[in-house]
Amino acid sequence: MSLPMPHGFEKPFAAFLFDMDGTILNSIRAAERAWSNWARRHGLDVDDFLPKMHGSRGIDTITRLNLPGVDPVHEAKLVTEAEIADVSDVVPISGAAAFLSSLPPDRWAIVTSSPLRLAHRRLEAAGLPRPKFMVTAEDVTVGKPDPQCYILGAERLGVSTHECLVFEDVAAGIAAGEAAGADVMVVTATHQHKMATAHPSLASYDEISIRISAEHKMFIVANAA
Incomplete structure (x- = not known):
């Protein structure tokens, strides 16, 4: 049985945009x-x-x-x-591999501050799928907290940022997602201290699943404990 997400996440999303380090893997x-x-x-x-x-x-x-x-x-x-x-300690965030694999390949992208070669190396070390679409350090002239990276990620997926859910873990990335006009989910898996945020958060991807509507929109649902 699945449970609804907190208020604001009943909405359908056209695409998901994931930061990488601290969000889908721990490096x-x-x-x-x-x-x-x-x-x-x-x-x-x-x-x-x-x-x-x-x-x-x-x-x-x-x-x-x-x-x-x-x-x-x-x-x-x-x-x-x-x-x-040095990728000896790079590991996936719990549940990330299964969650990413459950998504339609053309409906998600990684938007990272890491250079492309490093992103590929860490994804491989963590055993995570390489996405069809990526935005890396080389693709932008100004990094996070500027929204340029998330705007570009949405463009590559052919959607508006207002139709996207951004997964982030640090203040600069959260600010970039907000400035881009996207909704934000804060991943707290690597946080040592509680972050003050108005956004919904999750400690691992084991907490959520994806539901795709007849109109091909994606909904986040919370898994039963």
């Missing part, structure tokens, strides 16, 4: 190893820096620091190569 340990090593090389306080790098493109993270003599493009490439080489 925190691997990412933080690579970024910690980079931060130490540049004399940064690692504990202060790490919370600020999640959810953003590497080039945007480094550019914001405005470090003298540092080329953000070059340094972001170095971090990406380190992340590609």
Whole structure:
């Protein structure tokens, strides 16, 4: 037996847009190893820096620091190569593989701040399906929280962002989804502390299922406990 989602999710969706890291897979340990090593090389306080790098493109993270003599493009490439080489702790969020496999292939996309090669590497490491449609760091000129990435994701699926449900886990991505005009579901699987949000949330994809209407619209339903 399935139960209805909270108010606001009775609506039909044309497509789903998923962030990747922290939303369908957990890459925190691997990412933080690579970024910690980079931060130490540049004399940064690692504990202060790490919370600020999640959810953003590497080039945007480094550019914001405005470090003298540092080329953000070059340094972001170095971090990406380190992340590609280290996927030992990358695992799927519980239930994500089954949920993604239940969706029509042309009705969902991944919209990630990761570069394409890293996205493919982490999806493979987590045993998750590679989607038909993706938006990655190389596809946009401005990263999250700018909505450009989610607007592009909806365009590639041939739908309006207002018909989309965005799955996100961090503030920058949630803001991007909101600014794009999409509905947002917050995935809390990797959160160490409760996030204050007005959006519905889920701790794992085991909590939800998909129902497709006769009009080919998708509805989220909550699984019975």
